[in-house]
Every structure is written in C-alpha cells, then in structure tokens.
Amino acid sequence: MRHLVILGAGTAGTMIANKLRHRLDRIEWSITVVDRDDEHHYQPGYLFLPFGGYSRKQVVRSRHAFLPAGVDFVVGMIDRVVADENVVLLEDGRRLPYDQLVIATGTTPRPDQTPGMLGTEWRRSIFDFYTLEGAEALAGALTRFDSGRLVVHITEMPIKCPVAPLEFTFLVEAWLRERGIRDRVELVYVTPLDGAFTKPVASAQLGGMLEERKVHVETDFLVERIDTERKVLVSYDEREVPFDLLVTIPLNMGADFVARSGLGDELNYVPVDKHTQLSPEFKNIFAIGDASDIPASKAGSVAHFSVEIFVDNFLEHIAGRPMTGAFDGHANCFVEAGDDKALLIDFNYDTEPLTGKYPFPVVGPMDLLKATRVNHLGKLAFRWIYWNVLLPGRPVPLPALMSMTGKHVPEPEPDQQEA
Structure with missing residues (x-):
C-alpha cells in the first residue's frame, strides 16, 4: 500500500482529503491527515467577532467531522519532515512514512517577531484580530474605546487575506459612526505598501474610500519596533505613528517545522512551482494554500481554486504522467x-x-x-x-x-x- 500524508487539516488539507479519498483506490492508497488539535476555525469569521457579528460557536467546529471515512486523522505536533527518508516525525516520537506528502499547514501571525509588540501593552492597547483569542479580546477593547487615535497597522506582506485590514478599517469606521463617536476618533491606516492595495485600479478605489471616510493613510511604513511606553510605532526610517488603540496584523510566517526540515524560505513558506504546487527539489512533496510561496493572495479562495487544479494534477503525477493543469493564481x-x-x-x-x-x-x-x-x-x-x-x-x-x-x-x- 502507498501512503499519502497531508500535514494540516485546514481549508486546503481538508478539501484535498475529501476529494482524493473518492478518487484514490482504497486498497492501493491510505490517506493520513495530521494536525495539532481537533479545532477547525472559520477564519473569515474573525473579522466580525470584534463587532459582535459572530460567536465562537459559529466559527469553530471539529476537524475530524469534516474528514471522510477512510481517512486517518492524527492529532499531534509535527517535529520535522525528513525528506530524504520520506518520513514525518512527530514531537511525541511517532513516525509517519509517506510516498506522497502534501504540506498544508498554512500561515500564522507572529507578534514575537516585532520588538515591543508582545510587550506590556499586548491585549491592553495593542490587539490583533487574526486569531480567535485576539478578535475576542479586541471586542472588549472596542466597547471601552470612545475617543482617541485608533491605528490599523500591517507589519509586512504577505499576510492571510490581504484585504482584511481594509475591511476592519471600513467596519470600525461605520461602527464608530453608529455609536455617535466618529468625530472623537482619529483613524489611521498604516501599511508597508505604497497605497491602499497592491494593484493600481483596486488601490485607487479602496484608497478613495479611505479618503472619503477621513482615514489618514501612512504608506511605505516598515515597522522596526513598537515603543510601548510612549505608545508609538517606529519605522526603520525613524517615522513615528502614535496610537491610543493599535489594531495590528503581525508578521505572518509558515510553520516552524518547515524551517527545521530545511524545506522553507526565510518566512517558512515552501518553494513550489506556482502552477503545479510541486516542490522543485522533492518530486513527492507538494505545498498547497497558505503554506506555499506562490505569488498569490494567502486567502481561502486561492486554496479552493488551487485544490481544484491540484487534484487532477496529483492523479496524473502518481500515474507517472506529466501534470497538465496549471493554476493561474485565481x-x-x-x-x-x-x-x-x-x-x-x-x-x-x-x-x-x-x-x-x-x-x-x-x-x-x-x-x-x-x-x-x-x-x-x-x-x-x-x-x-x-x-x-x-x-x-x-x-x-x-x-x-x-x-x-x-x-x-x-x-x-x-x-x-x-x-
């Protein structure tokens, strides 16, 4: 029997398990999915939590409930992949041999990578909403905030759902108006980009919306540290942005085991062919969704569309035929x-x-x-x-x-x- 191991039971990993279990012969192929816990999070829902739109129950469900019969679900922390030996090692000592490996472990906010972000003001005046705990904590902070300088800040690209910081800014501006305190709050949008978005037509439209709503935009801002005593963002070129309430999107990085395995770039994303998601170095390792280094948005739609192309490609690949599908970054x-x-x-x-x-x-x-x-x-x-x-x-x-x-x-x- 040949073994397909999928690391990660998020959007991409779960979709692949469901689609391939119906397409692979059960006698010839086993499928094992590995993740650190049994909680699947609907991450787009985090955006609405600070405003009371969703509850925890609406955004968290069991991972194994979405995996089909005939797929083994292993709960455990991944230590590393030994690619030369075709084996995944878990931290508890278990070994999972594979014939084909799919890395779908996503990307994670890393506030520890910016000096001062995890200091004394973390979850007091500095919040994130890219985690469930962060979004819930921010909900409480917003109810207490009635005046001052609210700064929405992106540390660096790429990030999960690159439009989410803009969405939060539009939502919080409308929320402040609904509460009748918009005129008491100065809104600032701080980005490492040279505009509101990465492409000219969308950047002009979204930037115009920020201007209409009197949101000041600070562009080309690469944060070097956060001065928590003065409540100030400090850039590498020594610009400063003060805040009373900071809603930040920390640096996003791939899983640490990717670095330990020698499979990633400087941000722990796995280099792959952008059309097939196959590693150029190891011909039995794919990386799908946010875990890869493809030059596309780290968003659920990219995971969805790329999986559609991947499944047929994978079947051609294991049959020894050239992969004919080419994902276009949709x-x-x-x-x-x-x-x-x-x-x-x-x-x-x-x-x-x-x-x-x-x-x-x-x-x-x-x-x-x-x-x-x-x-x-x-x-x-x-x-x-x-x-x-x-x-x-x-x-x-x-x-x-x-x-x-x-x-x-x-x-x-x-x-x-x-x-």
Whole structure:
C-alpha cells in the first residue's frame, strides 16, 4: 500500500482529503491527515467577532467531522519532515512514512517577531484580530474605546487575506459612526505598501474610500519596533505613528517545522512551482494554500481554486504522467465596506482586480469593485457554503481558472507627447 500524508487539516488539507479519498483506490492508497488539535476555525469569521457579528460557536467546529471515512486523522505536533527518508516525525516520537506528502499547514501571525509588540501593552492597547483569542479580546477593547487615535497597522506582506485590514478599517469606521463617536476618533491606516492595495485600479478605489471616510493613510511604513511606553510605532526610517488603540496584523510566517526540515524560505513558506504546487527539489512533496510561496493572495479562495487544479494534477503525477493543469493564481475576495455593503475583487497572477460583473456579464448578480448590499449578503452566505460545500469537497459552480468575462479592462493612457 502507498501512503499519502497531508500535514494540516485546514481549508486546503481538508478539501484535498475529501476529494482524493473518492478518487484514490482504497486498497492501493491510505490517506493520513495530521494536525495539532481537533479545532477547525472559520477564519473569515474573525473579522466580525470584534463587532459582535459572530460567536465562537459559529466559527469553530471539529476537524475530524469534516474528514471522510477512510481517512486517518492524527492529532499531534509535527517535529520535522525528513525528506530524504520520506518520513514525518512527530514531537511525541511517532513516525509517519509517506510516498506522497502534501504540506498544508498554512500561515500564522507572529507578534514575537516585532520588538515591543508582545510587550506590556499586548491585549491592553495593542490587539490583533487574526486569531480567535485576539478578535475576542479586541471586542472588549472596542466597547471601552470612545475617543482617541485608533491605528490599523500591517507589519509586512504577505499576510492571510490581504484585504482584511481594509475591511476592519471600513467596519470600525461605520461602527464608530453608529455609536455617535466618529468625530472623537482619529483613524489611521498604516501599511508597508505604497497605497491602499497592491494593484493600481483596486488601490485607487479602496484608497478613495479611505479618503472619503477621513482615514489618514501612512504608506511605505516598515515597522522596526513598537515603543510601548510612549505608545508609538517606529519605522526603520525613524517615522513615528502614535496610537491610543493599535489594531495590528503581525508578521505572518509558515510553520516552524518547515524551517527545521530545511524545506522553507526565510518566512517558512515552501518553494513550489506556482502552477503545479510541486516542490522543485522533492518530486513527492507538494505545498498547497497558505503554506506555499506562490505569488498569490494567502486567502481561502486561492486554496479552493488551487485544490481544484491540484487534484487532477496529483492523479496524473502518481500515474507517472506529466501534470497538465496549471493554476493561474485565481483569487476572489469580498471586501466588507461597512453599512451592510461589500465589494468583490477577482484576479490572478497576471490580471489585477477590475470593475465589472461577476460571475456573469451584465446580470452579475455581483458587482466587482463596487460596494453593494448583494456583495455583503454574499460574504455572509459564504460561511454556510464553507462548512457545507467547500470543506466536504462538493462541487462549487465557479471556474477554478479566472475568466475575463464581465470585466472592464481600462483603456490604456495615451502616450505623452514630447514638448
């Protein structure tokens, strides 16, 4: 019998287990999934927790409940992968041999990597919402905050769901207005990017929304440390941003076992071919979702679309045939805009988010890069889709590869004439 071992029972790992268990011969292949605990978190729900939108019960369920019969679920901490011996070692001494390995252990906020972030002000005036505990603590802090300087800060890219900091900013601005205290709060958005987002069309639209809501944007800010005594962010070029309440997105990194295994880059992401997710060094190791170094958003939609391509590729790969599928970096994300509206962005490696309709031209029903009630309802509906369709590996009626259908390509600007 041959052994497929999947490290990580998050979005990508769970989908792969469900899809491949139905496609691999049970006599020929065993499937083992490994994770540190039995709690599967719906991470997009963290965004709403600080505002009382979701409860813990709505965002946490059992991991094994979403794994199919015929898949072994192992709870344990991963020590390292010994790639030359085709074995995974757990911290308790267990050994899991594999013929094919899929690393799907995601990415994690690491506040310990920024001096001062985990100091005396952590969870007092400095909060995150990329963890369940952080989002719950922030909920309490927001109820006590009624005036001062609220700073939303991104430490460095890449991060999980790169639009989430913008979403939080729009939501907290609307929440402050609803409480009647917006005029008593100065909002600041601090980013290492040169604008609100990474691509020109979306950056202009989202940056314009920040400007309309009187949110000051501090760009190209690479934090060197946090001065907790003075409550100040300090950049490498010695700029300072003071705060009364700091909502930060810490540096995101892949799992530590990746570094111990010699499989990762400086942020513990596994280098892979961006179209097939196969390691260029080890021909039986794949990395899927947030765990890989592909130049795409670290978002659930990327995990979903890449898994659709991966499954057929994997079956070709183990049969000794060339992999014919090529993932294009497809991502689409709802962007909460506050006031019960949201935008939708759809893009890939080569095409930036554009305006238009999705998924069908003219009829949509969703607008791209436009704040609408329909998009907001789509964002809320996704939680049900996630638990009941996506994780179980059921078909989702959306193409895995990005389509230009319904998108408006901006006209190229005319060349400037020489004087």
